Amino acid sequence: MKRIGVLTSGGDAPGMNAAIRAVVRKGIYHQLEVYGIYQGYQGLINGNIKKLELGSVGDIIHRGGTILRSARCPEFVTKEGQQKGIAQLKKFGIEGLVVIGGDGSYRGAKALSEQGIPCIGIPGTIDNDIAGTDRTIGFDTALNTVIDAIDKIRDTASSHERTFVIEVMGRNAGDIALWTGLAGGAETILIPEVEESIDDIIERLHxxxxxxxxxxxxxxxEGVTSGVKFAEELKKRTNMEIRVSVLGHIQRGGSPSAYDRVLASRLGSRAVELLLEGKGGRAVGIQNNQIVDYDFNEILDVPHEIDREMFKLSKELSI
Incomplete structure (x- = not known):
């Protein structure tokens, strides 16, 4: 293998740039040519591809977002779209691909692998909802962003003697809510994986x-309900003074934490090693602080699970 490509797809996450940097520099260290594919799978279809040098990834390890940018691409779900992408890879002589993203990105990489282009997936999403890894790139940074917000909101909640409902991201996974709720001393944590009675919540408030x-x-x-709707229901049933904060996309931005930078560097390095070993159709991850890799078929469609013991602890400490 002489040429590889790297792209970021789906929602951006702090640490993606650190992963890009690792792929490029690890590749060049092993005498590979590395090409950046801009705007995800859409850019692949359009041929928005440029060769990356050592200097191309200088001073990006600390930057949030992704220098390769990202875009949604419904066309790539189709065989026709995938064939267009493969044609571009062949045009540039790219023999293997590193895809940084979440579930949808992995499905695209799996499809390419099945059609003869070896692909390695790197889990990049703040949601922490990818099987086969304890942490995804961006999750730790998002937690710190949310905790900072919770601490500030608690100050004003205390000053005005109010109840605050804080809506956090996570798509259909509750990891951000659970971790920040426990770390921030929240009285109630609502996550998609556990059904909670509004009567129990009201009783706890009383x-x-x-x-x-x-x-x-x-x-x-956010996978449970909107913070605004939940607050309206609470206010209607309790007549309490309630305020709402929807943190939104602030959770995706910002300089990545030290943990996310190191994790991204380790995963990016291993992704290149797998391609050099002639492997494809696999995703890298971290388990018990060891870098691991799995076949896409082993981790796609695996239901997301939260740490039940952690959720139990959050209930015990919020009495």
């Missing part, structure tokens, strides 16, 4: 008020 508690923080994962 118990806190009876013992003199002046404020409460409720974390709502």
């Amino acid at each position: 118990r806190g008020k009876e013992r003199g508690k002046k404020h409460s923080i409720i974390i709502v994962a």
